[in-house]
Amino acid sequence: MIDAAAAIFFEHGFERASLSAIVRRSGGSLSTLYQLFGSKEGLFEAMVTQRCAQIMEPLTTPHQPGQDPRETLVRIARGLMGVLMDPEAQGLWRMVMGEGIKFPRLPEIYFRCGPDPLQTAMVRYLSDLHDRGIVHCPDVPSVVQAFCGMMQSDLFYRTVTGMRPIPEAAETERHVQKVVDLVMGMLTRR
Amino acid sequence: MIDAAAAIFFEHGFERASLSAIVRRSGGSLSTLYQLFGSKEGLFEAMVTQRCAQIMEPLTTPHQPGQDPRETLVRIARGLMGVLMDPEAQGLWRMVMGEGIKFPRLPEIYFRCGPDPLQTAMVRYLSDLHDRGIVHCPDVPSVVQAFCGMMQSDLFYRTVTGMRPIPEAAETERHVQKVVDLVMGMLTRR
DNA sequence: TGAAAACTGTAATGTACGTTACATTATCCT
DNA sequence: AGGATAATGTAACGTACATTACAGTTTTCA
Secondary structure, three states: OHHHHHHHHHHHOOOOOOHHHHHHHHOOOHHHHHHHHOOHHHHHHHHHHHHHHHHHHHHHOOOOOOOOHHHHHHHHHHHHHHHHOOHHHHHHHHHHHHHOOOOOHHHHHHHHHOHHHHHHHHHHHHHHHHHOOOOOOOOHHHHHHHHHHHHOOHHHHHHHOOOOOOOOHHHHHHHHHHHHHHHHHHHHOO | OHHHHHHHHHHHOOOOOOHHHHHHHHOOOHHHHHHHHOOHHHHHHHHHHHHHHHHHHHHHOOOOOOOOHHHHHHHHHHHHHHHHOOHHHHHHHHHHHHHOOOOOHHHHHHHHHOHHHHHHHHHHHHHHHHHOOOOOOOOHHHHHHHHHHHHOOHHHHHHHOOOOOOOOHHHHHHHHHHHHHHHHHHHHOO
């Protein structure tokens, strides 16, 4: 039933999504829906909570400090790119941005599941590299911020708004390489 | 009347905004609204079109090639930051991201008024500096993308979703300086 | 097996709101 | 001034939909 809710909510938005449509798709009954979630908002929150954890899960994998830094960054960037270009994750993003003011718990859940773990893991990883003298980076948080910001470029915004289709793998890979190049420049320069 | 529509739409979103509320606020009459705009969607589009041009206007100012590059970048970054942290612009952003799928004309209008002019102007400016040997930058578009991406950091996302209040001027200025530092690093390095 | 709990289908209720109709009033132009 | 044009106020219409009520059915499990 949460799957059906996700599909309908992500496609139409909160207000336009009708509970009858969700029930029709999920196969359950309206009564059970109210039994389980209490209200439309309850179902919405439960769905977002579940999907946040599920969609963002690839972003929480820790990084082994022994590997080549560039390869590690590329791996992280590819994982992030995969999430950014996932149609369901894009629906979730639109929900968080569009309904976040009406539902303050949405941004909380989103940041706690996605950006926060990714950024703390990256800060830990890069700080470790810096401490061991492998890279020189006096301001790790800023570099991590820069990395995340650069990943979410026009490519992402134009896709999430439907202005262009999901890009080919080659195009996302080019973007990954470009961002990692720029970040590596920030790490090795003096 | 467009002012009232903007206030109500930006605060509540398209579906939750009621035409009666807009009329009550604007002082006009429901009949005139339909006379002028034809429907709720018509008013919405007219409002977004008007506000896009108005809000994004500071981003379209051209740059004099004679000035110090860093100062120019700081000036651009401050202007962009001013727009990003403007409550009305944030409402517009939420509309474009949240309702863009239902209203494909919204992203079109938005990109044409905001990101597109800013980026082409910056590309022109930096290419000129490169051609004249003032900076070294073989891939200007990527640097411009990086600049725009870094400006829209967590600071912006957490503010636009209501997770934190509009930041103090000192905080935005720190962010401006940090981004410009990183971009200058991309321009001068080898 | 048999009762308790959970699930289902359908109908009813209430409400909010977009949209239209229409009669009335104000504004403009020559 | 006076007719044409636009603006206003109000009421009505229709619809979509969240929510509840209730009676019937299935599942669970001891």
